[in-house]
Amino acid sequence: MQIALSIRNLSKEYTNFGGSHRVVSNLTLSVPRGEVFGFLGPNGAGKTTTIKMIVGLAFPTRGTIEIFGEPSNTRTVRARVGFMSENPYFYSYLTAQEFMLFSASLLNLSSIIAHERTASLLNMVGLSGAADQQIRTFSKGMNQRLGFAQALLGDPEIVFLDEPLDGLDPLGRVDFKRMIQALKKEGKTIFFNSHILSDVQELCDSIGIIHKGKLVESGPLTRILKGRESLEEHFIRVVGAKK
Ligand SMILES: Nc1ncnc2c1ncn2[C@@H]1O[C@H](COP(=O)(O)OP(=O)(O)OP(=O)(O)O)[C@@H](O)[C@H]1O
Numbered sequence: 001m002q003i004a005l006s007i008r009n010l011s012k013e014y015t016n017f018g019g020s021h022r023v024v025s026n027l028t029l030s031v032p033r034g035e036v037f038g039f040l041g042p043n044g045a046g047k048t049t050t051i052k053m054i055v056g057l058a059f060p061t062r063g064t065i066e067i068f069g070e071p072s073n074t075r076t077v078r079a080r081v082g083f084m085s086e087n088p089y090f091y092s093y094l095t096a097q098e099f100m101l102f103s104a105s106l107l108n109l110s111s112i113i114a115h116e117r118t119a120s121l122l123n124m125v126g127l128s129g130a131a132d133q134q135i136r137t138f139s140k141g142m143n144q145r146l147g148f149a150q151a152l153l154g155d156p157e158i159v160f161l162d163e164p165l166d167g168l169d170p171l172g173r174v175d176f177k178r179m180i181q182a183l184k185k186e187g188k189t190i191f192f193n194s195h196i197l198s199d200v201q202e203l204c205d206s207i208g209i210i211h212k213g214k215l216v217e218s219g220p221l222t223r224i225l226k227g228r229e230s231l232e233e234h235f236i237r238v239v240g241a242k243k
């Protein structure tokens with residue numbers, strides 16, 4: 001089994017006027033290649049902070065992060081990683097197509113590939129009809145779809161998605177789940193977090209639960225649930241007991 005992501009003893013402390021505040025504490029976990037991994041935890045648990053450290057948007061105070069066996073902060077590794085932010089920021093006066101082509105230029109994609117991928121990804125996320133629409137006129141769900149398409153532009157082998165289901169209507173969630181399953185079939189590794197635990201249960205091979213910056217448990221979903229309870233029941237029992 002090849003390991004896609006390996007995090008060891010990862011900690012993050014923020015320093016402010018009141019002293020230092022540890023928001024991720026000694027986190028150790030690994031994700032096998034080709035799996036869908038769900039990263040769960042209540043609001044403020046440290047999920048976004050962890051993802052930001054993995055994709056290089058925040059510096060760890062301590063610990064190591066490896067992707068496909070190499071330090072996560074190298075150029076070669078970065079080129080194999082896709083990321084969708086919790087609050088995607090877009091240049092709102094660009095159209096969806098212009099934004100995708102602009103993002104492709106940052107990835108140094110050739111013009112032909114940029115145009116091909118833009119067309120196929122906008123089609124995949126259901127935005128073909130809005131390709132020439134300025135992003136400032138997009139609904140929340142349309143923004144989520146565009147963020148997802150952008151995360152896949154570099155044809156990454158591993159994708160980190162921070163709350164990708166947030167703001168999607170029920171049909172959008174079904175679409176999204178199909179897209180995740182299709183990516184998995186292509187052999188990609190998907191790491192995402194969501195508060196919609198029924199969807200997580202449906203999609204994920206493994207999960208990790210983080211609470212107050214500490215990993216409470218992680219492993220294959222079948223082993224964690226043992227067929228006895230739903231993920232939501234399990235989460236409430238495990239996290240609720242620690243409040
Ligand atoms: N730049 C920052 N400076 C100081 N504290 C921060 C900073 N960013 C996040 N935090 C704190 O870190 C903690 C974890 O935040 P984080 O955004 O990682 O949570 P989360 O698990 O993603 O929550 P949610 O489910 O609400 O998105 C919170 O207490 C937050 O206030």
Ligand SMILES: [Mg+2]
Pocket residue numbers: 047048049086162
């Ligand atoms: Mg978050």
